Amino acid sequence: NAGVTQTPKFRILKIGQSMTLQCAQDMNHNYMYWYRQDPGMGLKLIYYSVGAGITDKGEVPNGYNVSRSTTEDFPLRLELAAPSQTSVYFCASSRPGLAGISQQFFGPGTRLTVL
Amino acid sequence: AQKVTQAQTEISVVEKEDVTLDCVYETRDTTYYLFWYKQPPSGELVFLIRRNSFDEQNEISGRYSWNFQKSTSSFNFTITASQVVDSAVYFCALSEGYNAGGTSYGKLTFGQGTILTVHP
Numbered sequence: 001n002a003g004v005t006q007t008p009k010f011r012i013l014k015i016g017q018s019m020t021l022q023c024a025q026d027m028n029h030n031y032m033y034w035y036r037q038d039p040g041m042g043l044k045l046i047y048y049s050v051g052a053g054i055t056d057k058g059e060v061p062n063g064y065n066v067s068r069s070t071t072e073d074f075p076l077r078l079e080l081a082a083p084s085q086t087s088v089y090f091c092a093s094s095r096p097g098l099a100g101i102s103q104q105f106f107g108p109g110t111r112l113t114v115l
Numbered sequence: 116a117q118k119v120t121q122a123q124t125e126i127s128v129v130e131k132e133d134v135t136l137d138c139v140y141e142t143r144d145t146t147y148y149l150f151w152y153k154q155p156p157s158g159e160l161v162f163l164i165r166r167n168s169f170d171e172q173n174e175i176s177g178r179y180s181w182n183f184q185k186s187t188s189s190f191n192f193t194i195t196a197s198q199v200v201d202s203a204v205y206f207c208a209l210s211e212g213y214n215a216g217g218t219s220y221g222k223l224t225f226g227q228g229t230i231l232t233v234h235p
Contacts, residue, residue: 031221042119042206042225050220058222090160094221101148101167101210101221106160 002026004107006091012113013081021076021110023091031094032074033058033104034066036087043090049074081114088112117142119209121226128197129234136192136205136229144168144212149183149190150223154204163205166190168212197233204228 007022025032030051035043035058045058049068063085065077074093078085088111092104118141128134140149151163164174166183174181178198182191194201208223 033222035223035225040227042121042208042227043223044225045222048220048222056220088158092160096219096221101165101219103150103162103165104221104223105162106152108159 004091004093004105006089006107006110008110009108010111012115013078014115015081015083017081018077018079019081019112021078021089021091021112023074023076023107024072025074025091025093025105026072027093027095027105028071029093029095029105030071031096031104032068033092033094034064034074034076035090035092036060036085037090037109038087046076046089078112083114086112086114117144117209117211117224119207119224119226121205121207121229123229124227125230125232127232127234130199131196132233133193133195134197134231134233136194136207136231138190138192138207138226140188140190140207140209142188142209142212147212148210148221150208150210151181151190151192152206152208154206154228156203160206163192194231197231199233199235202231202233204230 004025033048034046047066049055091107094104120139153161178195180193207226213219
């Protein structure tokens with residue numbers, strides 16, 4: 001059981017380039033999330049998904065896109081990278097249950113630098 | 116809108132001291148959940164505790180304890196007899212509550228974190 005995996009671990013992009021951050025989970029969780037963590041700050045929600053084919057914006061969605069074609073995968077697309085997108089990106093997943101809102105399980109993060 | 120405030124940016128203690136990390140939250144939801152996560156220097160996020168809004172019973176788990184006070188909108192975290200391995204960034208987080216249809220998507224609002232350094 002690998003939990004939540006993210007690739008790549010590190011990436012340097014030039015301004016204007018595009019890339020996809022990959023996220024996968026093997027826990028059969030319905031809910032998946034993307035957060036970004038800027039230096040010295042807490043995490044902020046970019047996008048989330050409550051199931052295959054269903055996504056919605058979080059607090060800071062500008063400059064990003066997501067898709068969810070399977071339960072397991074939730075990739076995050078950066079179009080036209082900007083220095084303001086330099087951050088650490090975390091993917092997370094959770095499963096709603098009778099016990100209420102459960103903890104989110106986080107991936108190890110992707111450190112992205114845009115120069 | 117939801118908000119989480121961790122007023123302590125950095126705390127430095129000597130090993131074996133007790134330390135309390137403060138968390139104050141704002142929400143209009145009547146049902147919500149609060150969390151504490153730890154981020155060690157390696158960078159991953161480690162879940163510590165979840166508490167729902169209708170359970171104000173405080174909890175002790177080994178050297179950790181939590182004090183939830185709904186009247187003051189606070190959810191503080193105490194480490195007793197701190198150790199060097201406790202050095203990390205600690206985040207308090209608030210989940211959205213349930214909508215009229217009884218659904219919550221568990222979206223989290225994080226505080227800015229408290230950097231705890233425990234010196235030997």
